[in-house]
Amino acid sequence: MVTAEPSRPVTAAAGVDPLGAPYLPGRFAIPARPPTFLRRRRLHRHLDVGRTTPLTMVNGAAGAGKTLLVADWAASLDEPVVWLTSDAGQTPGLFWAYLLEALHHHGVLEPAEVGFPxxxxRVDRKLLARLAVALAARERPVVVVLDEYDRVTDPAVSEQVEFVLRHAGRGLHLLLVTRTEPLLPLHRHRAAGTLTEIRNAELAFTPEETVGLLALHGLELSVAAAAALVERTGGWAAGLRLCALAAREADDPEAYLKEFEAGQSTVADYLLGEVLKRQPAETQDLLLRVSVLDRFSPVLANTLTGRLDAEPILDGLRRQNAFVESLGHSWYRLHPLFGEILRSQLEVTRPGLRPLLHRRAARWLRRSGYLPEALAHGAAAGDWEFTAAALVDDLAIGQLFTGLRAEGLADLFSGMAPETTSPAAELVRAARALNHHDLGRGLAHLHHAERTLAAEASDPAAAQLSCALLEAHAARLTGAPGRAEKAARSARHLQGEVPAQLLEQHPELNALLLTHLGTTHLWAGRFQDARAALDAVVASPAGAATALPRQASLSHLALIDYLDGWLDRAERKALAALTETERYGLPPSSGSSVGHLVRAAVAVERDELDEAQSLLDEAAVSAPAGPDDPVTAAGRALTTARLRLAQGDAPAALSAAEPAITADVVSPWERGQAAAIACSAHLAEGRPETAARALLGAPDDQAACAVEAARALLAVGHPGPAIEMLDAVPPEGEAGPAVTVPALLVRAQACDQAGDPATARRILTRALLDARRERLRRPFLEARPWVLRLLATDPQDGLAEGWLLRGALPTTAGPLVVEELSARERDVLARLAQMMSTEEIAADLYVSVNTVKTHLKGIFRKLAVNRRTDAVRRARELGLL
Known part of the structure; x- marks a missing residue:
């Protein structure tokens, strides 16, 4: 309030305020910093920048470190700073009397220059005008700090402060330290760019600053551990200092800082005393009730309190910086540590209320469309009937398998009470079991849910659609294409009975269905049908919700390309599959496992055996818990067998090629590939008759089997029948080089044996052309030595140079590309040529017998032989001995 007073300056009695009381000098003093105070230079720099604007506001909660920050900055300046700590309930006359005395105390103004209230x-507007004029006349602006400005509640004072600030111009830099928004027209200052603000978020300690603060208290903490403490305390300065003081008294300070009970600490005493107990009873009740929520709106808060006053209370708490933060759009949250303490207080003061609050929150959130939070609160309330039904009715059961929330949902439902036996609960149990490939338990729960749903008159479409998804998943695990097709037909029918909006919100449901369907078609050898289903998944919109089925579909499409003989296509798809989940930070899945297996199989065909082993190891690491589904199991077994065969370990290849795969139908390509590997292993061991018998039960239409059968016939000297056998191989347009090149090489060898070397060379040329595009080496390595002989007599115009042959071809064929022998392997090889035993080599080289055996395996693999005598012979051919 401004009233007319005499225009002459009024001088106060020396050392007393308008009430005749002496001034309290402590209100003019810059607060001292304790020895454990940490200077934070990033905030100093912000305050320095603030001097370019007339007004700076440091606005934060109680204990945020506002006052000490500004005091430290003020003490570091070269010029005097006018400091005034505000008092509660000050009238305009007293406020300005103290501020003028502060200016006099710090030598900025003499009382006679301006006057005195x-x-x-009351205060005269002319006095304020004289003050503004005196400040504006200064050569350098005076820095005035008004600490605890939130205690100034008279609107007249803020109006007068704004008047002086506006008219003092560059002569005044005003810095307000406050817990609440001051009554100044801040919106105007923001619009004009004349305000610098430092708020709670910036005042919060960083992990690195926390490490420094704790070090000042004699505590050592890593940045990672400090980050966890910052997350829990929100970087709140007082909380960190109180924790540090308490930790110094603990036997294990680091353990205390990780595990302290917020509700039973000095931090709780501070917040309960400084924040909660200062609030009216209605506000305290609201804060205790909303403490069970991670975030809340006024309507949700009213639901928990049963009142209608949440909106003004929450807005007031936000303005007061009372540890209630606005998230925008009328949503709020509590400071994490404050929320933790309030939850402890809720248990103490109102035992038994928490489950009721969670239940009320769950139902409101479910009605309002906030399913993830509704599920969390339903579980916290122990209301599993509601929680499972909410997941199933929302068509969200697919989120247990894919998306960013899959792991969290699995953990949430892990605590579901066994006595909860509703259809929805049984479907959730079935989904969790199938996700871990626990087929027996998964089907038991699924069939129980289906029987219960069949007995209900309502027959909810969402639950039935969930059943169809789980049936398709079970079909994939059992290699049952008929079952998957039935589930897919049921799903297509049911999708018309649920709201289209729900289907749009859950694209993962259809993506999972098609992935399961396509995978079962792949297992059955129906590649065209498999591609149609899997391509539809890949073409669906990208996103975290569909990342895993997209990855699985790409990986299985890569497997089809590999089986069809197209190595480059397979490798590209497998690599693309891996990026699908990486971009969303999702964990490894069976899809990534198949992708690694395909890449490993491609590496074997290119004779990159170390890379193949590394990828096989990665596939094992990324494999999900539980047994593999049939496609993955077959891919793992066949790739391992092919690698062992390439490494010269035929017995291991035979063992790996016969996995125990349980499936409803026989996979033609799995049987064919396994039989072909077995045949090849027996041929490598010099057993052509046994090799031929390995093919007796193989499907007739498998190209790999036809090639191996022809090789077996050649091994016993029957080139004519071998050529007839090769006629079963698909035409080149349908199959890639990994299928056609082995057939061409066997055909060329048959022609060569039949006395037609010209045709053999022509066919070899075609094989080289096709293989070079995809860097396909294994068929040529397995076809030695006759390939070497043909290449020696006809260099094929350099078609084999660089990628298959090393160096130029002289009169004898140069070596097929093999890995270089290490120096130690050459030492072992030289002793092999001297007919030394393994034990003798070990003793001669001062190494263990196992080490020698390891070197022998490397030599055999690199020289593509299986026996010592063959290794010596091959080494002599290559000029290594």
Whole structure:
């Protein structure tokens, strides 16, 4: 309030305020910093920048470190700073009397220059004008700090402060330290760019600053551990200092800082005393009730309190910086540590209320469309009937398998009470079991849910659609294409009975269905049908919700390309599959496992055996818990067998090629590939008759089997029948080089044996052309030595140079590309040529017998032989001995 007073300056009695009381000098003093105070230079720099604007506001919660920050900055300046700590309930006259005395105390103004309020309740506008003029005349602006400005509640004072600030111009830099928004027209200052603000978020300690603060308290903590403490305390300065003081008294300070009970600490005493107990009873009740929520709106808060006053209370708490933060759009949250303490207080003061609050929150959130939070609160309330039904009715059961929330949902439902036996609960149990490939338990729960749903009159479409998804998943695990097709037909029918909006919100449901369907078609050898289903998944919109089925579909499409003989296509798809989940930070899945297996199989065909082993190891690491589904199991077994065969370990290849795969139908390509590997292993061991018998039960239409059968016939000297056998191989347009090149090489060898070397060379040329595009080496390595002989007599115009042959071809064929022998392997090889035993080599080289055996395996693999005598012979051919 401004009233007319005499225009002459009024001088106060020396050392007393308008009420005649002496001034309290402590209100003019810059607060001292304790020895454990940490200077934070990033905030100093912000305050320095603030001097370019007339007004700076440091606005934060109690204990945020506002006052000490500004005091430290003020003490570091070269010029005097006018400091005034505000008092509660000050009238305009008293406020300005103290501020003028502060200016006099710090030598900025003499009382006679401006005057002095004579009345404690009023101040003359002319006095304020004289003050503004005196400040504006200064050569350098004076820095005035008004600490605890939130205690100034009279609107007249803020109006007068704004008047002086506006008219003092560059002569005044005003810095307000406050817990609440001051009554100044801040919106105007923001619009004009004349305000610098430092708020709670910036005042919060960083992990690195926390490490420094704790070090000042004699505590050592890593940045990672400090980050966890910052997350829990929100970087709140007082909380960190109180934790540090308490930790110093603990036997294990680091353990205390990780595990302290917020509700039973000095931090709780501070917040309960400084924040909660200062609030009216209605506000305290609201804060205790909303403490069970991670975030809340006024309507949700009203639901928990049963009142209608949440909106003004929450807005007031936000303005007061009372540890209630606005998230925008009328949503709020509690400071994490404050929320933790309030939850402890809720248990103490109102035992038994928490489950009721969770239940109320769950139902409101479910009605309002906030399913993830509704599920969390339903579980916290122990209301599993509601929680499972909410997941199933929302068509969200697919989120247990894919998406960013899959792991969290699995953990949430892990605590579901066994006595909860509703259809929805049984479907959730079935989904969790199938996700771990626990087929027996998964089907038991699924069939129980289906029987219960069949007995209900309502027959909810969402639950039935969930059943169809789980049936398709079970079909994939059992290699049952008929079952998957039935589930897919049921799903297509049911999708018309649920709201289209729900289907749009859950694209993972259809993506999972098609992935399961396509995978079962792949297992059955129906590649065209498999591609149609899997391509549809890949073409669906990208996103975290569909990342895993997209990855699985790409990986299985890569497997089809590999089986069809197209190595480059397979490798590209497998690599693309891996990026699907990486971009969303999702964990490894069976899809990534198949992708690694395909890449490993491609590496074997290119004779990159170390890379193949590395990828096989990665596939094992990324494999999900539980047994593999049939496609993955077959891919793992066949790739391992092919690698062992390439490494010269035929017995291991035979063992790996016969996995125990349980499936409803026989996979033609799995049987064919396994039989072909077995045949090849027996041929490598010099057993052509046994090799031929390995093919007796193989499907007739498998190209790999036809090639191996022809090789077996050649091994016993029957080139004519071998050529007839090769006629079963698909035409080149349908199959890639990994299928056609082995057939061409066997055909060329048959022609060569039949006395037609010209045709053999022509066919070899075609094989080289096709193989070079995909860097396909294994068929040529397995076809030695006759390939070497043909290449020696006809260099094929350099078609084999660089990628298959090393160096130029002289009169004898140069070596097929093999890995270089290490120096130690050459030492072992030289002793092999001297007919030394393994034990003798070990003793001669001062190494263990196992080490020698390891070197022998490397030599055999690199020289593509299986026996010592063959290794010596091959080494002599290559000029290594």
């Amino acid at each position: 004579a009345d404690a309740h």
